Amino acid sequence: MKNIVILISGGGSNMAAIVRAAGSGRWAERFGARIAAVISNQPTAGGLSLAATNGIATVAVDHKAFAVRDEFDAALAAAIDVHAPALVVLAGFMRILTPGFVAHFDGRLINIHPSLLPAFPGLRTHQRAIDAGCQVAGVTVHHVTTELDHGPILAQAAVPVLHGDTAATLAERVLAQEHRLYPLAIERWLEIEATASPESA
Template identity: 75%
Template sequence: MKNIVILISGSGSNMAAIVRAAEQGRWAERLNTRVAAVLSNRADAQGLALAQAHGIATAVLDHKAFAHRDAFDAALMAEIDRHAPALVLLAGFMRILTPAFVAHYAGRLLNIHPSLLPAFPGLNTHQRALDAGCQFVGATVHQVTTELDHGGILAQAVVPVLPGDTADTLAVRVLSQEHLIYPQAVAHFLA
């Protein structure tokens, strides 16, 4: 069985979309794959309860408890590796990962980003797109490299900017597309 470990920092809505897709799409039977664990750097991440409700193992590693980023990433790798992951998914995990972490999971570390990469890597993507006068925004599933929000693109969804849109209204529409393309990209990657 190929194990997936998902990293979250908050609501876990993309994680929830992946868990639903895995259950509805019978990934265990069709792809010999399961979501084995959901890990967070925040004890108050709402997505942990959802994972537990689906019988998925969870753990919290508070990044503030570590003296430096390298120590946190080393502990996180040890926790992830307990589940022998075929794939590690970043789903709203709000930490920049060290080169050693990225290298350890090279070829099996994916992320979802709320822009049409390579445009607008980093934070505040929707406001930056509005400020730039973009007519379209979107989301990108990509392989993770040491360069922030770069790496091979696996899937994208395009969302039009409508008159009167704000960063918040765009965020809602883009997120709904993230929930569609992330599970699809994961299933395709594993197939």
């Protein structure tokens, strides 16, 4: 079984979209894949309760309990490794990861970012796109590397910037595309893996 571990920090709307897609797309039957766990750095994250109601294992690794980032990342990696993940999915996980953590999950760690990378890495992407006069914004699913928001791109979707858009209105439309694109990108990854290793599917 290919285990997928999802990392969240809040309500987990992207996580919920992935869980729904895993069920409706019959990932277990088609790819031998399942959502094995949802892990958060925020013990009160609403997404943990949502995952639990779907019968998914949940873990909280509170970053505030660690004096330095390396210690938190080591504890987080240990919690993930319990589930022997084929893929680790960052879905609104609001922590910058250390190079050691990224190296540990090299090739198995993906993220979603609310811009058409390489444009607007980092924060405040929607306002920056509006301020720059962009006519198109969007969302990118990419492999995670040690350089923030700069890994190889797996999938992108464009979202028009409309006259009168605010950061909030643009963010709402981009989020709708995130919910569509992230499950599709993961399913595509699973299809490629199944083709490469049919005996493990």
